[in-house]
Amino acid sequence: LGGFSFFDNYKNDQDWKNFGTSHFYVPKLMVTVTNEGTFITSNYEINEQTSVEDLLLQYKEYDDFLEKFGMKQPSFTQSECINKDEFEPNEWIQSVKEAIHQMKNEKLEKVVLNRTLNATFSSEVNSTKVIYELEATRNVNYVISYQLKDTVFISATPERLISKKNNTVSSMCLAGSAAKGITKEENTEAADWLLNSKKNNGEHAFVVNYIRETLQQYCNELSIPSTPRIMATKSLLHLFTPVEGKLYNHVSLFELIQALHPTPALGGFPKEEACKLIRELEPVDRGWYGAPIGWIDLNGNGDFAVGIRSALIKEDKAKLYAGCGVVQDSKPEEEFFETGVKFLPMLNALGGLRNER
Known part of the structure; x- marks a missing residue:
């Protein structure tokens, strides 16, 4: 279980110093819930000196932990956002x-710019409670929490980067968005507008074409619908196109991650030029924001999402991240509003703005 940073180096990594550019755990205890049932997996480190008695003692320690702590509903104190x-x-x-100015003068068609919000709470933020809050209102594909020492990265992301099961791979194109309405009629109107928006469909097409061209290098079968559909999250509607492929020979999941990251949905297009501009314009390091995070098993199968709609939490403080795709037709004030909407689900889960949707 683990992930990577968005870029392979930092300008100033103080916030992300525990995470570095990559980190992975082999979990001591793992709970897996599937349609077939619930499974508990325990992992043990074995060396030449390990005896059967050592393993039995370790097993008992894990079993006692599950009996005492692991199967109880946790209780929480409520943190409130004070600033x-x-x-x-x-x-x-x-x-x-x-960015728009540079697009008009250079060979740059899209760049994704991230901005941050700093929040302080009335008490130390309980990351487990944040997960419970996100799960309670969950309408995204992934809720991810990754803790290193006293810092936790949490993401409630709708977006898969790549999954692999044997020779089958799945990805998705998610770009172009609109704020949800309050009523069903408003949502229908917003969805119709989004499906017919030239700006948003153009932004979405960059992602579709990029993922198609990238995976064609590894797949002899590739299924991508010709038109996007709507994916709804708590606050936003997105243009969404699913991707399925069959690998023509053995390719590692990490090789696919390296080839795809960052897609135009998180970086821009062309990739190299967009990433260069991001480094110039963004004053705050992205860290693991927008980067691949997920799991891989001993057979090389796994699933990686991109860590958007996220927050980095330490004690009573959190730094929230949200981004938007900028193209020549973008209006800066509208992009500012869109990123503000993207902050809300995580901010609410952390303990702020209970009265906002």
Whole structure:
């Protein structure tokens, strides 16, 4: 279980110093819940000195832990947001304007810009409670929590990067979004607008074409619908296109991750030029925001999502991340509003803005 940073180096990694550019766990205890049942897996480190008695003692320790702690519903104290600060909002809008200006003068068609929000809470944030809150209102594909020492990265992301089961791979194209309405009629109107938006469909097409061209190098069969559909999350509607493929020979999951990351949905297009501009315009390191995070098993099968709609939590403070795709037709103030909407589900789960949807 683990993940990577968005870039392979940091400008200033103080917030992310525990995470580095990659980190993976082999879990001591793992609970897997599937349609076939619930399974508990325990892993043990064995060396030349390990005896059967050592393993039995370790097994008993794990079993006692599950009996005492693992099967009880946890209790929580409620943290409330006492202060929130959107980091340099005016400068961020200027960055969007600069990106649009550069697109008109250079061979750059899309760039994804991230912005951050810093929040302080009335007490130390309980990351387990945040997971429970996100699961209670879950309408995304993944809720991920990854803790290293006193820092936790949490993501409630709708977006898969790549999964692999034997020679079958799955990915998705998720780009282009609109805020949800309050009523069913407003949502229908927003979905119709999104499906017919030239700007959003163009942004979505970059992702579709990129994933198609990348996976064609590894697959002899590739299924991608010709038109996108709508995926709804708590606050947003997205243009969504599923991708399925059959690998023509053995390719590792990590090789596929390296080939795909970052897609135009998280970086931009062309990739190299977009990433260079991101480094120039974003003052805050992305860390694991927007980067691959997931699992891989001993057979090389696994599933990796991208860590968007996320927060980095330490004690009573959290840094929230949200991004948007900028193209030539983008309007900076609208992109600012969109990223603000993307902050809300995580901010609510952390303990802030209970009265906002």
